[in-house]
Amino acid sequence: MTPPVAIDARDLTRRFGSFVAVDHITFDVRAGEVFGFLGANGAGKTTAIKMLVGLLAPTEGQAHVAGFDIRTQRDEIKRNIGYMSQRFSLYADLTVRENFRLYGGIYGLAAKRIAERTNMFLETLGLVPNADDLVGKLPLGWKQKLAFCVALLHEPRIVFLDEPTGGVDPITRRQFWELIYRAAQNGTTVFVTTHYMDEAEYCDRISIMVDGKIAALGTPAELKQQFGVETVDECFVRLARGAQKGEAA
């Protein structure tokens, strides 16, 4: 039973010594939406996502992911989410199928189910002939799409993508976003961080982090109207002018 709100955060804060990486952020993500978590490098996005997936404890504040408390119910959260890390998730010296089998096993899926879903994903991506290739040999764009599918393998309610389209050409990025839409249509909530502001246009709602705080929150249309500009990129530039840390994307 999916709660209508997939993620809610209240005054979520994380300090490292005297440095406040995430400063009392408050926001909601609705079930089934594609939520873009934007901000410059160093604005605190990765830290925030780490707190939401249970890799880091918050210093203050609270949050619920898929209805579970991030402080006390981390195990339940882990079972119900998918994660694609910034630096890769697939093992280069295993084949595509072996990677799927590994993660399927980790999430407790039956062998038959893993095989079914693997074949489904491979067909969707058109990568059936590459099922037994070593992942290390595949081009970057394919690896990223496969990593995304692996994150979806156990049919999680929410999938977290941390800068999933880094270093890849615009066409592949487009194809990747098509995969994201498909997942959202199936009811999966997609929480994606990126510093490509043009990708923001693809999201249902976005938030922009500056210096650890959420400086803007709403649909891309709302934000553009709020700042009186044509693109989300421009919104960001306006906000970033007042920023003290991080660099403009």
Added chain:
Amino acid sequence: MVKELHHILRDRQTLTILLMMPLVQVILFGYALRSDVRDIRLAVITPAPDAATQELTSRFIGANRFEIVATATSPAAIEPLFRQDKADVALVFDSDFGSHLNGSEPATLLIAIDASDPNTGTTYMNYMRAVIAGYQQELNAANHSVQIVTQTRMRFNPTLESVNLFVPGLIALVLVLVSALMTAISLSREKERGTMEVLLVSPLRPQQIIVGKVLPYLALGFANVLTALLAAWAVFHIPFRGSVVLLLLEAILYTIVSLALGVLIAARTSSQRAAMLGAMLVTMLPSTLLSGMIFPIASMPGWLQPVTNIVPATWFIIIARGIMLKGVGLTILWRESLILVAMAVVLLAAAMRSFKPRLA
């Protein structure tokens, strides 16, 4: 060249290791590398104690190198003392030593030496002979013509094979080096590539991740143990006087300790290179120089000796030599085995705690 300088100076961890470690080691090992011996544990067997045996015994005490740990009246006492590693040498007086000495017949003595370490064995023998010769000279100088005939028996290693000394130690060294390196590399590679993050987000607990990564290396480590022991037996003809099964079990235990050490090193370092460096330094030199493999612990300065107790190799070498050369079993080696078990538990617990997901 300037670029290289920047690389070196900015890699804090590796820099610390490269600068501090040699310094620490030179100081530490300068103290450890002694091949002279002190505090030789002497057992004195006197079937017929009299003034003469008293005299000679007191010469040994006076020599300041020996420590009398036991006295007995029968030579049967020696074997258990050696097996339990309670004495290093024994001085056995003939029952008519005293009367022969006074009556100008050759008086006989037997020196028995625990030669499982043939280097120290020879040294012990020389010291003992020196004391006896000194006593003999003294008596002769006092116009007393005297002849003391000394027989020597090197226990456990009659032909003084130095290979019997080295090989158990070598096995200990190779096992700890390879095992620690294997796990250190595997885990730090995972950390570096970013795949560790994904594992930590999954429902897997850190304990499961660590066990899953360590077990296959245990299998590899066991294979290493088998080949090493096979080589020791087939190529070097090292005796295997005790239980081979016990030796294998102890070796597996020791491998677990080494694997856990590797995991801990990986958890505490931030790059694969630092992990490899750390693994090599922490295992190689202490295991070679501080474990009693080559340089006897008894001749290290007092403050250094407790340090040797932290080195797992120290305990495994005692166990391996005990089983292989002396043929002793668990009843004697239970203390050392328990220590290895404790080390494994402590290291694994520390490693698991370090891997708790607080990555940033």
